Amino acid sequence: MSDRIVDLIARKRDGGELDAGELARMISKDTPDYQLAAFLMAVVLRGMSARETADLLAAMVGSGARLDLSSIGRPVADKHSTGGVGDKTTLVVGPLVAACGVPVAKLSGRGLGHTGGTLDKLESIPGFRVDLTPAELIDQVRRVGIAVAGQTADLVPADKRMYHLRDVTATVQSIPLIATSIMSKKVASGASRLVLDVKVGVGAFMPDLASARELADAMIELGAAAGLPTTCMLTRMDEPLGRAVGNAVEVAEAVETLRGNGPADLVDLCVSAAAIMTDDRAAVDDALASGAALEAYRRWIAAQGGDPDAPLPEAGAVVPVPSPRAGYVHSCHALRLGDAAMRLGAGRATKEDPVDHAVGIVVNAKAGERVERGQPLATVHARSPADVDAAAVAACFELGDDDVQPPPVVIEIRG
Numbered sequence: 001m002s003d004r005i006v007d008l009i010a011r012k013r014d015g016g017e018l019d020a021g022e023l024a025r026m027i028s029k030d031t032p033d034y035q036l037a038a039f040l041m042a043v044v045l046r047g048m049s050a051r052e053t054a055d056l057l058a059a060m061v062g063s064g065a066r067l068d069l070s071s072i073g074r075p076v077a078d079k080h081s082t083g084g085v086g087d088k089t090t091l092v093v094g095p096l097v098a099a100c101g102v103p104v105a106k107l108s109g110r111g112l113g114h115t116g117g118t119l120d121k122l123e124s125i126p127g128f129r130v131d132l133t134p135a136e137l138i139d140q141v142r143r144v145g146i147a148v149a150g151q152t153a154d155l156v157p158a159d160k161r162m163y164h165l166r167d168v169t170a171t172v173q174s175i176p177l178i179a180t181s182i183m184s185k186k187v188a189s190g191a192s193r194l195v196l197d198v199k200v201g202v203g204a205f206m207p208d209l210a211s212a213r214e215l216a217d218a219m220i221e222l223g224a225a226a227g228l229p230t231t232c233m234l235t236r237m238d239e240p241l242g243r244a245v246g247n248a249v250e251v252a253e254a255v256e257t258l259r260g261n262g263p264a265d266l267v268d269l270c271v272s273a274a275a276i277m278t279d280d281r282a283a284v285d286d287a288l289a290s291g292a293a294l295e296a297y298r299r300w301i302a303a304q305g306g307d308p309d310a311p312l313p314e315a316g317a318v319v320p321v322p323s324p325r326a327g328y329v330h331s332c333h334a335l336r337l338g339d340a341a342m343r344l345g346a347g348r349a350t351k352e353d354p355v356d357h358a359v360g361i362v363v364n365a366k367a368g369e370r371v372e373r374g375q376p377l378a379t380v381h382a383r384s385p386a387d388v389d390a391a392a393v394a395a396c397f398e399l400g401d402d403d404v405q406p407p408p409v410v411i412e413i414r415g
């Protein structure tokens with residue numbers, strides 16, 4: 001007779017292992033939330049072997065539908081970021097890769113907490129639709145070379161349930177649980193090549209390099225076992241990526257980047273990711289310089305019902321935050337700035353909150369840049385002047401007298 005669920009929880013609690021069938025039973029719909037939550041806590045405390053992690057991944061992928069992209073007829077590339085502040089890379093990398101002739105199909109999520117979500121950003125473009133059916137997504141990738149849509153309810157339902165339980169039971173911080181959560185959705189999305197941007201720093205899930213490396217290696221191993229070749233970029237998330245944090249302001253920055261006027265860190269990260277996805281750095285550089293990537297962006301937005309020429313939503317109040325002193329910016333705290341943008345309405349404190357696409361914060365002085373007293377450190381885009389907490393935004397910046405050189409945004413590439 002097979003062990004009861006309570007016996008499986010006890011085995012994990014005591015440091016034992018579960019086999020593939022036991023893991024599938026544990027995460028099935030028949031296991032009540034309280035037992036699944038107890039199991040998740042046992043995993044946080046005891047960890048999982050590589051074999052168990054791969055079996056958990058397979059069980060999670062098997063809990064729902066898988067997108068079959070084979071009718072596109074060519075290998076499809078996907079990218080994913082573990083989440084950060086000002087992370088609009090999909091809006092730049094997608095068109096860059098598509099312009100190089102490599103099809104891109106991506107299922108994205110919404111923002112939560114201080115991290116933004118690609119779907120929210122895209123929805124600030126008038127008319128843009130994220131609710132594509134699988135058939136529409138595949139057809140668009142065939143015609144236009146790129147599609148980005150919301151995840152359907154039947155894609156890895158086990159992750160939706162587990163993620164919700166983890167959120168409310170202090171069980172998010174576990175490498176096997178984070179790795180299987182991310183990779184289950186990527187494997188089920190059907191791509192044949194994956195680049196993961198694992199953020200490291202105060203604005204990221206992984207605060208330090210050692211844990212980011214461990215997560216990256218776990219995901220590379222899972223990708224290999226599931227037949228999805230995966231490369232991980234470890235990138236800095238101590239300060240916001242680029243200058244814009246919000247929704248419409250990030251779309252505007254992404255378009256400027258595709259026009260060739262992007263901030264150095266954003267360009268560096270996007271070109272590096274696209275070079276891995278295409279295996280052709282020269283083609284990526286050319287797609288950016290020639291305007292082909294901007295054209296690919298315009299075709300993509302129009303294909304999903306958006307108007308690439310329509311004005312983006314604008315905030316009622318645009319308020320500069322002056323620097324209290326002259327000096328060099330030593331740091332701009334990504335987490336605090338992301339929280340400040342969320343409080344303006346750019347992000348969500350809970351999953352049910354609406355998002356205001358027009359509000360956000362634009363960083364005028366990034367690390368290493370000099371400001372004079374009274375010059376803006378940042379510009380707040382708010383619904384009204386009453387919403388602007390200039391002191392909280394100014395407090396995100398650390399200034400000093402010496403000229404600092406910020407380290408490159410891409411720390412290393414693994415896999």
Ligand code: URA
Binds near residue numbers: 082177182205
């Ligand atoms: N992103 C996910 O999709 N899952 C996690 O567990 C963490 C980040």
